Amino acid sequence: MTAKKTQIVIVGGGAGGLELARRLGAKYGRKRHDIILVDRNRTHIWKPLLHEVAAGSLDANLDEVGYRSHCHRWGYRYFYGALDSIDREARKIILAPVLDEDGSELIGRHEIRYDYLVIAIGSVTNDFGTPGVRENCIFLDSRAQADRFRNKLLNHCLRVSRAMTADPSADEYVRISIVGGGATGVELAAELYNSASALRYYGLEIFDESRLKVTLIEAGPRILPALPERLAEAAQHELEALGVRVLTGTAVTEATADEIVTRSGERIKSDLKVWAAGVRGAEVLDGIGGLETNRAFQLVVRPTLQTSRDDRIFAMGDCCSCLLPGSERPVPPRAQAAHQMATSVLHNLERMMAGKPLKPFVYHDHGSLVSLSRFQTVGSLMGNLVGGRMAVEGRLARFVYTSLYRMHLLAIHGWVKGTALLLIGRVNAIIRPRLKLH
Incomplete structure (x- = not known):
């Protein structure tokens, strides 16, 4: 048997x-x-x-x-x-x-x-019971949700491009509100400008990053609370240089079909609303x-x-x-x-x-990194070689950030296939289009 x-x-x-x-x-x-x-x-x-x-x-x-x-x-x-x-x-x-x-x-x-x-x-994303969020905001918990946001984004970019073609003086924008100043919200805000700058090469001749109005809303006193304050300030400065309106100390009380409502009473017009304010x-x-x-x-x-x-x-x-x-x-x-x-x-x-006693989990905090697309990368690492936490930014931070994904590929595919996929990824970065438009 x-x-x-x-x-x-x-x-x-x-x-x-x-x-x-x-x-x-x-x-x-x-x-x-x-x-x-x-x-x-x-x-x-x-x-x-x-x-x-x-x-x-x-x-x-x-x-x-x-x-x-x-x-x-x-x-x-x-x-x-x-x-x-x-x-x-x-x-x-x-x-x-x-x-x-x-x-x-x-x-x-x-x-x-x-x-x-x-x-x-x-x-999953935590909406904290805020009225209208579940009905009117997009979460980024899954690929399906990310695809839904991309499709809506491209539709609004097309709307603005057509309006500008008919009337170059038209006051048309794609208005996007992102609630949550953690890594997801900050990285998405920067990535949107990277994508918008490339759309002119993919059929939307009258559209670029100047047609975006992105608002990043954070209830806490500053964005990126997991990073040292100096790096958070550097990230905020970079976002604002791109054109992002950063609101800190601003709680959201409601999300409607076309607005984000703050505790101060401000109503922020929004074609797209992303909620990235916490997890549960x-x-x-x-x-x-x-x-x-x-x-x-x-x-x-x-x-x-x-x-x-x-x-x-x-x-x-x-x-x-x-x-x-x-x-x-x-x-x-x-x-x-x-x-x-x-x-x-x-x-x-x-x-x-094997009938042996179990060992407790030991967590090693290797720090936090945030990528502002091709514009900048900032973060802090547990600098074991230098005796403490080390603030990093620029090329070093970008290298470490991309290394995290490489480690993930090796962990799920093993060394042979993982290394092959890394090489294929380098080739795809050269020969594939910069944007996925479908």
């Missing part, structure tokens, strides 16, 4: 989940283990790139990873579906029905058993399977990254709240944290299956 395989289920194919699935599949294969990755999308794209997809400066078709081909290469299985609930007693996850575009059911609600479960479904866990996690969650719907985990109420369930990345001993705040929701957690969960799963 064939022995039952040890089944490890990973829910969420983001940066951490996909890396973990690859490394488990590469290590254990399919002989005595069954590694399963579940995701509600069919392809993976690195979330920090979504602002470039939204602005049209990155063709996601060239950078996305198809789960089905990836799982065949690395020895795990992939299931298309969304987590609905967890039956901890039976050790099963329940996936929601898969629906066609017209709403008809393709696959009914179904179950997948697990011996060990890892939840890595990432985060997905609502499906709220009390799922009786597991402990915090107010932001994140799963509470111990230092070993095991959930507080179930040793066989791990959580990692943005969807978990991990307060390490001696720390005042949980591990921040960053790509570097998800990458480090994937390694920790991998080793702890190995130790658990």
Whole structure:
């Protein structure tokens, strides 16, 4: 009789989940283990790139990873579906029905058993219950949302170009409001100007960056709170030089179909509204399977990254709240944290299956970097060689920033294919159009 395989289920194919699935599949294969990755999308794209997809400066078709081909290469299985609930007693996850575009059911609600479960479904944008935001603003949580923004952006650029063709003196602009002065909001604001400057070469002769009116709105006292104040000021100066109107200390109270309303009463006319003001866990996690969650719907985990109420369930990345001993705040929701957690969960799963004690997760903060498209890159690094945090900007910062994506490619593809993709990326940068216009 064939022995039952040890089944490890990973829910969420983001940066951490996909890396973990690859490394488990590469290590254990399919002989005595069954590694399963579940995701509600069919392809993976690195979330920090979504602002470039939204602005049209990155063709996601060239950078996305198809789960089905990836799982065949690395020895795990992939299931298309969304987590609905967890039956901890039976050790099963329940996936929601898969629906066609017209709403008809393709696959009914179904179950997948697990011996060990890892939840890595990432985060979603937090609208903080602000009236009108969910109905009238675009979030950048997924490729579909980024594609939606790009299509709307191109439509408004075409509208302005046609109006200027008919009447060169027309007072026409594409008005974009971005709420949230963190990395996503700042990077998107800069990338929009990079894209607008190139549109004149792609059929919109009467359109350039001067036809953009971008407003970046931050409720806190300054943008980029994760960076040293000097670098945040440098980034703000660069944005304002591009033409971005930066509002700090400005809370948003409502979003309407064509305006952003601030607490001071100002009504900012907006053709497009992007909400990037914070993140939280997905609502499906709220009390799922009786597991402990915090107010932001994140799963509470111990230092070993095991959930507080179930040793066989791990959580990692943005969807978990991990307060390490001696720390005042949980591990921040960053790509570097998800990458480090994937390694920790991998080793702890190995130790658990071998009957060895688990080791606590240790977070190494390597700093923060923000790219203002081709205009500038600023950030701070943990300068281990110089004895502390090191402020960087310019070419060095840009090199480190692009290195983060290179490391991600190597983590999910391995050294051989990862290196090949890096070389292909260099070629594509030369021969492909600068913008994706469809």
